[in-house]
Amino acid sequence: MTAKNILDAASLAKWSIDIFDSLNEGLLIADKDGIVQYVNDQYLRIIGKKADEILFRKLAEVRPGAILPTVIKTGQGMNGVYRTDGKVEYIVDMSPIIVAGEIIGGVSIIRDITEVQKLSAELSRAQNRLRDLQGTVKEILSARYTFDDLVYNNAEFRACVTLAERAAVSDANILLQGESGTGKELIAQGIHNASARKHRPFVAINCAAVPVNLLESELFGYTEGAFTGTKKGGKPGLLHLADGGTLFLDEIGDMGNDLQAKLLRVLQEKRVRRVGELEEKEVDIRIICATHQDLELMVEKKNFREDLYYRINVFQINLPPLRRRQEDIPLLAHHFADSRSSAQKKVFKISAEVEKIFLAYDWPGNIRELRNAIEFACNVVTGDEILPEHLPRRILAQSDLDRFLAGGTLAQRVKEFERQNILQLLRIHGDNTAGKKKVAAILGISIASLYRRLQGTYHL
Ligand SMILES: Nc1ncnc2c1ncn2[C@@H]1O[C@H](COP(=O)(O)OP(=O)(O)OP(=O)(O)O)[C@@H](O)[C@H]1O
Numbered sequence: 001m002t003a004k005n006i007l008d009a010a011s012l013a014k015w016s017i018d019i020f021d022s023l024n025e026g027l028l029i030a031d032k033d034g035i036v037q038y039v040n041d042q043y044l045r046i047i048g049k050k051a052d053e054i055l056f057r058k059l060a061e062v063r064p065g066a067i068l069p070t071v072i073k074t075g076q077g078m079n080g081v082y083r084t085d086g087k088v089e090y091i092v093d094m095s096p097i098i099v100a101g102e103i104i105g106g107v108s109i110i111r112d113i114t115e116v117q118k119l120s121a122e123l124s125r126a127q128n129r130l131r132d133l134q135g136t137v138k139e140i141l142s143a144r145y146t147f148d149d150l151v152y153n154n155a156e157f158r159a160c161v162t163l164a165e166r167a168a169v170s171d172a173n174i175l176l177q178g179e180s181g182t183g184k185e186l187i188a189q190g191i192h193n194a195s196a197r198k199h200r201p202f203v204a205i206n207c208a209a210v211p212v213n214l215l216e217s218e219l220f221g222y223t224e225g226a227f228t229g230t231k232k233g234g235k236p237g238l239l240h241l242a243d244g245g246t247l248f249l250d251e252i253g254d255m256g257n258d259l260q261a262k263l264l265r266v267l268q269e270k271r272v273r274r275v276g277e278l279e280e281k282e283v284d285i286r287i288i289c290a291t292h293q294d295l296e297l298m299v300e301k302k303n304f305r306e307d308l309y310y311r312i313n314v315f316q317i318n319l320p321p322l323r324r325r326q327e328d329i330p331l332l333a334h335h336f337a338d339s340r341s342s343a344q345k346k347v348f349k350i351s352a353e354v355e356k357i358f359l360a361y362d363w364p365g366n367i368r369e370l371r372n373a374i375e376f377a378c379n380v381v382t383g384d385e386i387l388p389e390h391l392p393r394r395i396l397a398q399s400d401l402d403r404f405l406a407g408g409t410l411a412q413r414v415k416e417f418e419r420q421n422i423l424q425l426l427r428i429h430g431d432n433t434a435g436k437k438k439v440a441a442i443l444g445i446s447i448a449s450l451y452r453r454l455q456g457t458y459h460l
Pocket residue numbers: 149150151152178179180181182183184185186187250290292367368371
């Protein structure tokens with residue numbers, strides 16, 4: 001027996017009203033003339049009216065713009081109609097009430113979405129904030145490299161690593177000097193990872209890459225409205241984000257004078273204040289600075305603050321350029337070729353000729369240039385051996401120039417020129433018997449003469 005059967009009509013009506021009253025949605029029932037016969041408390045709460053302002057009145061009069069009278073007239077229900085009433089926003093579903101094929105009224109169910117809207121606005125604000133933070137966090141690198149990743153044999157570089165290891169266990173600020181691409185950031189990461197701060201953030205910023213007017217807000221952050229164009233909720237500075245960890249300030253020589261003074265204050269007071277904020281926050285940061293410039297000279301010329309120079313220069317490590325690390329050139333070249341081999345799942349070998357060119361080259365871009373040269377060659381080479389012609393033009397041009405300058409007498413130069421021409425043709429036609437025959441024919445010489453010219457054993 002169902003519940004329907006045990007209730008009499010009066011009980012059932014009462015029970016229905018109790019159910020309507022306890023709904024979370026607002027409910028309004030109108031008769032076929034559009035007169036409101038029932039409205040629950042939720043409905044009244046959502047639209048902000050009292051029962052006697054609505055009940056037993058013509059809906060079209062008390063709620064101008066109401067659609068329910070049309071639904072009752074046409075018998076066509078409507079769902080998801082968006083309506084606003086003052087500050088309240090709600091969604092309405094309307095249906096005609098049809099009994100025995102006849103429309104006897106209509107029902108309207110409303111759901112307050114103001115709260116939903118508020119939450120969704122809140123959500124989109126939070127999402128924007130997250131995006132901002134992600135932008136900032138991009139600069140936070142969990143330092144990947146350790147001292148074990150350094151490839152070297154050179155004594156001068158070894159002394160630098162030893163000093164870096166000592167500096168790592170102290171908590172002093174460090175200044176790394178060296179030409180671009182000599183491994184300053186790698187050493188900075190190594191120091192961080194060998195220090196007690198290794199589980200805290202390693203935050204890196206290149207002072208030369210950020211426009212001068214933005215560098216302050218990147219480092220110190222700002223509060224919302226601190227200046228025009230601030231982001232909602234403001235922005236934390238890298239000095240806050242590096243709290244407990246290491247801040248790597250690359251190209252410190254490019255930092256403007258005003259900012260140098262502010263950084264000095266942070267180092268002295270160990271407190272940071274966001275732009276536009278009154279309150280200061282305590283921070284605990286180790287600073288590692290790097291520069292390719294001669295900071296001491298800059299201090300002499302008054303282009304860098306002397307007091308800041310002494311603060312950041314507790315440990316000074318001067319990384320040698322690659323051309324002063326001759327024995328490391330082949331070592332690093334093979335190391336980078338091996339890395340490409342594992343990345344491309346293909347073996348790359350460096351020819352003896354290329355090694356010679358590398359040793360003769362002066363590497364103005366240092367290790368970064370060497371790594372790029374190997375990557376370039378690995379992309380160009382079709383076989384597995386990297387030959388001179390696979391190298392970037394810049395390196396080849398210098399090696400050609402060196403050869404030209406050291407080329408000897410006219411006879412020696414002519415012989416070398418002939419040899420290079422023959423080698424080039426053999427690369428094209430094949431360095432085998434058939435290729436040699438073809439090249440000899442093209443040059444109009446005998447095959448024996450071709451061999452002699454290749455070996456340089458002939459007289460001009
Ligand atoms: N000793 C080393 N062993 C292996 N790779 C190295 C070594 N030193 C540097 N590298 C590689 O050389 C490249 C340049 O190094 P890094 O970015 O540390 O130089 P940098 O001196 O900080 O350059 P810049 O001054 O231009 O920022 C990186 O790819 C790094 O991995």
